[in-house]
Amino acid sequence: MTIGLDRLALNQATVNTAGLREAVTLCVRHDIPAIGLWRDRVAETGLAGAVAAVRAAGLHVSSLCRGGFFTQPGPEDAAGRAAARADNMAAVFEAAELGADTLVLVCGGLVPGSRDLGLARRMVADAIGELVPQAQRLGVRLGIEALHPMFCADRSVIASLGEAVDLALNFPADAVGVVVDTYHVWWDARLAAEIARAAGRIVSYQVCDWVLPLPTDTLLGRGHLGDGVIDFAPVSAAVAAAGYDGYIEVEIFNADVWAVPPDQTVRTVRDRFATVLGH
Amino acid sequence: MTIGLDRLALNQATVNTAGLREAVTLCVRHDIPAIGLWRDRVAETGLAGAVAAVRAAGLHVSSLCRGGFFTQPGPEDAAGRAAARADNMAAVFEAAELGADTLVLVCGGLVPGSRDLGLARRMVADAIGELVPQAQRLGVRLGIEALHPMFCADRSVIASLGEAVDLALNFPADAVGVVVDTYHVWWDARLAAEIARAAGRIVSYQVCDWVLPLPTDTLLGRGHLGDGVIDFAPVSAAVAAAGYDGYIEVEIFNADVWAVPPDQTVRTVRDRFATVLGH
Numbered sequence: 001m002t003i004g005l006d007r008l009a010l011n012q013a014t015v016n017t018a019g020l021r022e023a024v025t026l027c028v029r030h031d032i033p034a035i036g037l038w039r040d041r042v043a044e045t046g047l048a049g050a051v052a053a054v055r056a057a058g059l060h061v062s063s064l065c066r067g068g069f070f071t072q073p074g075p076e077d078a079a080g081r082a083a084a085r086a087d088n089m090a091a092v093f094e095a096a097e098l099g100a101d102t103l104v105l106v107c108g109g110l111v112p113g114s115r116d117l118g119l120a121r122r123m124v125a126d127a128i129g130e131l132v133p134q135a136q137r138l139g140v141r142l143g144i145e146a147l148h149p150m151f152c153a154d155r156s157v158i159a160s161l162g163e164a165v166d167l168a169l170n171f172p173a174d175a176v177g178v179v180v181d182t183y184h185v186w187w188d189a190r191l192a193a194e195i196a197r198a199a200g201r202i203v204s205y206q207v208c209d210w211v212l213p214l215p216t217d218t219l220l221g222r223g224h225l226g227d228g229v230i231d232f233a234p235v236s237a238a239v240a241a242a243g244y245d246g247y248i249e250v251e252i253f254n255a256d257v258w259a260v261p262p263d264q265t266v267r268t269v270r271d272r273f274a275t276v277l278g279h
Numbered sequence: 280m281t282i283g284l285d286r287l288a289l290n291q292a293t294v295n296t297a298g299l300r301e302a303v304t305l306c307v308r309h310d311i312p313a314i315g316l317w318r319d320r321v322a323e324t325g326l327a328g329a330v331a332a333v334r335a336a337g338l339h340v341s342s343l344c345r346g347g348f349f350t351q352p353g354p355e356d357a358a359g360r361a362a363a364r365a366d367n368m369a370a371v372f373e374a375a376e377l378g379a380d381t382l383v384l385v386c387g388g389l390v391p392g393s394r395d396l397g398l399a400r401r402m403v404a405d406a407i408g409e410l411v412p413q414a415q416r417l418g419v420r421l422g423i424e425a426l427h428p429m430f431c432a433d434r435s436v437i438a439s440l441g442e443a444v445d446l447a448l449n450f451p452a453d454a455v456g457v458v459v460d461t462y463h464v465w466w467d468a469r470l471a472a473e474i475a476r477a478a479g480r481i482v483s484y485q486v487c488d489w490v491l492p493l494p495t496d497t498l499l500g501r502g503h504l505g506d507g508v509i510d511f512a513p514v515s516a517a518v519a520a521a522g523y524d525g526y527i528e529v530e531i532f533n534a535d536v537w538a539v540p541p542d543q544t545v546r547t548v549r550d551r552f553a554t555v556l557g558h
Contacts, residue, residue, distance in 0.1 A: 117466075
């Protein structure tokens with residue numbers, strides 16, 4: 001399978017020291033056709049300004065990160081829950097304005113003070129259900145991202161791709177899909193089968209490598225393609241066989257990568273995409 | 280469900296600063312009927328001395344840790360593979376001599392220099408198959424332990440309980456079972472179903488808690504029962520429903536726990552077992 005550079009998307013977190021306009025400029029300079037944006041960086045620029053910047057550059061927005069964190073404290077915090085709901089509604093609106101292929105959902109960990117995984121998972125399902133009408137109205141696909149199980153307690157109780165697929169299948173395919181991120185799911189013996197089950201539901205394919213040893217902040221353990229242990233070819237083949245032919249986003253959280261000048265990082269992203277994914 | 284203190288086993292790694300004889304003495308002093316041993320500590324004492332020490336104390340050996348690390352470099356390292364095989368044969372022998380309920384297998388990560396998960400998993404299956412005759416001859420049950428997916432690259436490509444069950448089912452039930460360790464599997468949405476599927480195959484139930492934040496050395500992130508986020512009751516209920524009525528081993532790797540005098544640690548282990556698991 002050949003994957004061309006015309007499918008490369010740069011997630012702006014990979015060039016974390018750059019603002020949105022600089023990230024857009026980097027994509028143009030390096031002939032990268034799509035960008036994954038983060039809401040906080042969009043907010044810095046202003047939504048209208050961000051929309052104008054990506055349009056003027058001719059960039060496609062492959063994803064907006066992120067909605068979610070649905071597992072708020074119980075009914076006693078009605079205000080907190082309402083605020084979270086309103087924020088997610090706003091995120092869907094922003095994704096629509098940006099023309100993003102998906103709004104990535106990081107669903108949230110255990111409810112603070114609770115050990116009840118089932119409760120947290122039910123809250124996630126309910127909250128996604130509440131977002132679906134807004135997503136359908138605005139033509140946005142919500143992308144449920146399974147995070148690595150090491151983040152289950154504090155970031156996402158949706159901890160395997162199979163679980164994300166099960167959840168997505170409860171909702172209309174035009175409104176809810178799944179994100180396949182190699183960093184989070186590469187270890188799973190059932191990965192190929194779960195990707196196949198996600199046929200027609202994959203709304204984003206994100207790539208980066210699993211590098212050892214894990215850093216102290218386990219959020220930052222991602223590496224450039226080829227620097228770690230992930231065998232991308234079978235994952236890419238399964239994602240393609242499941243019908244996904246959209247952009248492939250390189251998203252790297254890594255303090256060492258961030259310490260490198262962004263222009264050099266983007267060159268590495270492009271080179272590695274060609275050499276590691278392209279074959 | 281009531282779990283009595285007569286089912287408590289102390290894994291000696293929990294009192295890492297104590298030698299084998301001291302760990303045995305701690306069990307006797309705190310009225311703990313069983314102990315999980317480590318091969319390196321058995322070797323310090325000598326196998327015959329270790330057998331004599333646990334027998335004299337009237338202790339049952341709930342597990343011997345560990346065999347495994349089956350994913351050696353390829354055929355070019357025939358000597359390395361032969362040495363690993365011989366070491367695992369010795370581990371089965373030691374487990375038999377000690378009367379251990381199981382020899383815990385930590386199966387090994389990716390083959391050094393390889394990204395091929397399938398290859399590593401096939402090597403694990405083949406190596407277990409080679410051990411089965413020795414296990415049956417000596418009456419030892421091998422316990423495949425699924426490790427947390429964050430250890431997939433470097434310690435165990437068997438990264439979920441379902442995978443361990445699939446693997447175990449290839450072999451006779453008297454020779455191969457699975458270890459359920461809460462630290463490694465608590466996050467899994469399919470846990471209850473996989474434990475049910477493991478009926479008659481559970482050879483060890485190990486418990487400790489998942490404590491945040493993860494320490495720099497992620498091997499040492501375990502906590503006393505109740506100090507973290509794991510909800511033990513549903514796991515214990517599923518393990519019991521699957522027919523396991525053996526010892527429940529408390530195994531904690533944690534530098535802070537190891538800094539406490541072992542006698543105090545064992546008191547905490549006992550108290551928490553009674554309060555957290557006992558209800």
